[in-house]
Amino acid sequence: MSEKFERSILNIDRLVEVLPSEERARLRRIFDVSTATGELLAPKSMYSWIEAHFGSVEAVLRQRIVKITNLVTWESSLFNELRARRPIEVLEGGELEEIIRQSEGDPFCKPLLGTAEDTFGRVEGRYSITASNIAKCDGFHGLVIFDHHNPLVFTEEEFYDWVETALVWAERAHDQNEEFKYPFLLWNCLWRGAASIVHGHLQMTLSCEMHYAKIECLRRAALAYRSSHGRNYFGDLCRVHRALGLAHENRGVHLLAYLTPVREKEALIISERLDDGFKDSTFKALRCFRDRLGVTSFNLAIYMPPLAEAEEDWSGFPVIARLVDRGHYMTKMADIGAMELYAASVIASDPFRVIEALAAELDKV
Numbered sequence: 001m002s003e004k005f006e007r008s009i010l011n012i013d014r015l016v017e018v019l020p021s022e023e024r025a026r027l028r029r030i031f032d033v034s035t036a037t038g039e040l041l042a043p044k045s046m047y048s049w050i051e052a053h054f055g056s057v058e059a060v061l062r063q064r065i066v067k068i069t070n071l072v073t074w075e076s077s078l079f080n081e082l083r084a085r086r087p088i089e090v091l092e093g094g095e096l097e098e099i100i101r102q103s104e105g106d107p108f109c110k111p112l113l114g115t116a117e118d119t120f121g122r123v124e125g126r127y128s129i130t131a132s133n134i135a136k137c138d139g140f141h142g143l144v145i146f147d148h149h150n151p152l153v154f155t156e157e158e159f160y161d162w163v164e165t166a167l168v169w170a171e172r173a174h175d176q177n178e179e180f181k182y183p184f185l186l187w188n189c190l191w192r193g194a195a196s197i198v199h200g201h202l203q204m205t206l207s208c209e210m211h212y213a214k215i216e217c218l219r220r221a222a223l224a225y226r227s228s229h230g231r232n233y234f235g236d237l238c239r240v241h242r243a244l245g246l247a248h249e250n251r252g253v254h255l256l257a258y259l260t261p262v263r264e265k266e267a268l269i270i271s272e273r274l275d276d277g278f279k280d281s282t283f284k285a286l287r288c289f290r291d292r293l294g295v296t297s298f299n300l301a302i303y304m305p306p307l308a309e310a311e312e313d314w315s316g317f318p319v320i321a322r323l324v325d326r327g328h329y330m331t332k333m334a335d336i337g338a339m340e341l342y343a344a345s346v347i348a349s350d351p352f353r354v355i356e357a358l359a360a361e362l363d364k365v
């Protein structure tokens with residue numbers, strides 16, 4: 001193939017066509033890719049507005065839409081040319097810093113006075129302390145409260161400490177009631193990330209009976225894939241992304257700019273275990289989002305197998321971090337609507353730009 005295509009999600013069908021046949025077959029086992037062109041007629045009176053917002057009238061009259069569906073997990077994303085062509089905006093953080101500073105003095109600034117503790121006590125990290133969530137999502141629901149207020153200020157050492165403190169908390173909770181063995185770790189950052197308190201904190205829950213539906217669904221999907229194709233789904237998912245140039249490896253851990261992101265810029269970090277390589281990769285992905293992609297509000301979720309033996313089969317299920325941008329802090333509009341809740345995610349960011357940023361951050365000396 002002498003013809004060169006721009007490495008963009010909008011050219012995904014052409015990029016798939018030129019893959020070696022084995023890689024193409026693997027991709028088609030997991031993803032369905034289709035494209036459509038939407039056309040419209042615009043009155044001349046709209047032209048200047050269109051040019052100001054979208055660059056040219058032609059770009060709006062005929063628009064390319066790419067639909068990607070994960071046939072294993074049934075996640076689906078719609079990429080629109082106009083949205084994808086917009087540059088990723090990096091906004092100044094000065095004003096946000098001031099807004100965050102004004103919220104100092106919240107209950108998490110003095111956790112021993114302002115927060116509850118679990119019946120098994122608090123876990124103290126080097127840069128954090130745990131608390132018991134006041135309004136629980138599950139039988140065990142705790143917080144790792146950061147030593148400092150601003151959630152966008154974090155170092156690698158601090159991030160390691162927060163994750164390790166959360167894991168010690170999960171073990172303590174599990175020791176208190178062994179029926180609770182399904183851990184979930186999350187970080188909602190700032191208002192658009194659904195954090196009710198600005199002060200930096202992770203959350204962790206422990207569930208019983210079975211893992212949370214979305215995680216259990218993924219486990220079952222991966223098992224079904226293994227029984228149909230005799231292969232590990234997560235291994236193939238990484239290979240597919242690598243073949244397209246949407247993956248980067250760091251210390252044996254795979255970082256993917258996901259082909260069916262749930263919201264903007266979604267990155268997956270996939271590791272055999274929750275080790276330093278995983279923490280390092282996740283930290284660097286977070287730093288990349290903050291420093292290179294201008295992300296101020298995000299959600300981080302960490303999927304992992306149960307803490308103790310379970311009846312169901314967790315073999316081959318890795319540790320997975322999912323990281324997603326939730327939009328600019330000044331934006332009033334919600335970033336999910338009926339389309340995302342009930343149909344498919346509409347995505348503006350191009351995974352090819354996301355992987356470039358992740359690779360640059362990970363290769364930074």
Ligand SMILES: [Zn+2]
Pocket residue numbers: 103104105106107108109148149198199200
């Ligand atoms: Zn605070």
